[in-house]
Amino acid sequence: MSPRIPEEKIEDIRKSVDIVDVVSEYVQLKKQGRNLTGLCPFHGEKTPSFSVSSDKQLYHCFGCGAGGNVFSFIMETEGLSFVEAVGKMAKRVNISLPEAEEAGAAANERNESLKYWFEGHSLTAKFYNHILTSTDEGKEAREYLRKRGFTKDAIDTFQIGYAPNSWDLLTNFLEKRQLPLTEMAESGLLSVRDFDKKTYDRFRDRIMFPIWNKNGEIIAFGGRILKEGNPKYLNSPESSVFTKSDILYYFHKARQMMRKKGEAVLFEGYVDVISAWRAGIENGVATLGTALTDVHVKMLRRNVDKVILCYDADNAGQNATFKNAKVLEEAGLQVRVARLPEGYDPDDYIQKHGPEQFNQNVISQSMTLMAFKFQYLRRGKNLLDEGERMDYIHTVLKEISQLTRAVERDHYLRQLAEEFSLSLEALKQEQVQIFKVQKRKEKREYKSSSESYDFMKPQKKLKLAYENAERQLLAHMLQSESVAAQVQEKVGSAFNIDEHQAIAAYLYSFYSEGLNPDPSNFIERLEDESLKRISTELAMMTISDDLSERELDDYIKQINKYPKRLEIEQLKIARKQAEEAEEFGKAAAIGMEIIKMDQALKKI
Secondary structure (H helix, E strand, O other): OOOOOHHHHHHHHHHHHHHHHHHHHOOOOOOEEOOOEEEEOOOOOOOOOOOEEEEOOEEEEEOOOOOOOOOHHHHHHHHHHHHHHHHHHHOOOOOHHHHHHHHHHHHHHHHHHHHHHHHHHHHHHHHHHHHHHHHHHHHHHEEEEEHEEEEEEHHOOOOOOOOOOOOOOHHHHHHHHOOOOOHHHHHOOEEEEEOOOOOEEEEEEEEEEEEEOOOOEEEEEEEEEOOOOOOOEEEOOOOOOOOOHOEOHEEEEEHHHHHHHHHEEEOOHHHHHHHHHHOOOOEEEEEEOOOOHHHHHHHHOOOOOOOEEEOOOOOOHHHHHHHHHHHHHOOOOEEEEOOOOOOHHHHHHHOOOOOHHHHHHOOOOOOEHHHHHHOOHHHHHOOOHHHHHHHHHHHHHHHOOOOOHHHHHHHHHHHHHHHHOOHHHHHHHHHHOOOOEEEEEEHHHHHHHHHHHHHHOOOOOOOHHHHHHHHHHHHHHHHHHHHHHHHHHHOOOOOOOOHHHHHHHHHHHHHHHHOOHHHHHHHHHOOOHHHHHHHHHHHHHOOOOOOOHHHHHHHHHHHHHHHHHHHHHHHHHHHHHHHHHHOOHHHHHHHHHHHHHHHHHHHH
16 A cells, blocks of 8 residues: 655645656747647647646646646656655655655565666676676677777776676676576576576677666666677567667667757667767667667657668668658658668768768768658669659659648759659649649548547537536636635536536635645646546636636526526427327427526526
8 A cells, every 4th residue: 555645745846846847858848828838748749739837837738638737747657656756756856755765665675576687787787897898708809899999988888798608607696696596587687498497697708788778777788799600689588677669779878968959860779879979979879679669759759859860771771761760750750861871881881981970971961851762762763664763753742742841842843853854843733633632542541530439539629608618617716716716606516517517526625625726736636537637628728817707607607507408408309209299289388388498598
């Protein structure tokens, strides 16, 4: 059972943290009016619909409906419990929180094995690094790295090490430090023999590259064979703390420079990242032999506007560039492509031409995504052949049609016209036709998709007068105790929407405790996630500072009128049923009742 943190302590922590500072570490925010906006970290979007209010200390996404205060944001982004989120914020503002420490201690006790895993990986990294840098066993590996251009700075920064060709060196090292070998085997540091179930060193005769999680903890290793042998690269097996599809190599250190420059350089492997770092590229990261995943894209999108793809110049590398560029572009990121000469990967290029040339001629000279597509789509085509040439032009026109800016479309159409001596007007007409076909197709797909999945998407619809009136009243009640008191007197619990009725009841109770208007504090006290989401949306509404008596009365009238209108509609249905049954006397009586209710409704 989680320890209970006193309300006043939670309040102190919340008031000491600025939600804008916290959210800015995950989302790029830009000032827009009184609030700040950015791309929502909880769902994919190209147009910013995520809003953060410094005044109200709340966030809300108008696209997916996510919302809350700083604690709920941390819980959602990092998958923490409430107590853990409060504890994290308490540390941030140096507020002592014994309750969270107790919870952390309890969690550590439950996850004792994970503590061993982190400790084992940390010790192993230091052990292998020591062997590489300070022992005779590491001499050959040191020489190999030196020839590859690895400086002492690079080896120290990336904690590179060497695993000797031994079956039990690491096993004995970890055992002497009283780390349970079964846990070390489960974590992937060691392996287990089938015939006697004894542990032995998993990595042998390999240059060792530690792999960190986003918090900077070593959770795995990548090992490159020093001499001949297969596989050339060997990664730790996936585990409860290491999932390759969730990791970007060196992200924990590159993130600061990524945010500073507003761009990331994405490589295929960790050796490329290290080589590029030597060339002054400190915002480089890499996937670990997996396709680019949603997790990777979110990690990038939260920190940068632009990604430069720098993959190998071979077919596999170029295919990956084309595929991943599309994924990144769809996530709202600007994409550029760094082009390497045929047959080179980033590390090879740096070895031959040097770090400075790599920075100046490859990264700094990266091309636009459309320019890359021009080159990529013509690969393997004989453009002297009329059929293949027309096929290429049509394919490129489809890509140009997807560009949103007219200037860009015009630029690339002129380039195409000039290269193939074609009429610019003809190309423009063809491009417009392709665009119309694409739009019709998208419209059909959207219609089909929306018919099947409407329940998954928040519906944007005009709200009825009574619903809008209730929302406006609740929004004012969140900001004003006096408005809440007037509504309690004149409306009470007569809200027509169940969720609104519940929020009003909680607000009456909130103010009865003598608490001052504070949407963030109020929302924190709600346990129901649906009510939290609705309350956040209401709190983020733009409303006038003062609610006039006339406006208040108008809202109350709309709320009171709705049940009467509903009753009249039900009577109209009953009258129609009576008429269809030829019960004309009954139909006439119902009609008179409807007239009376209409007249009474006008007097409200």
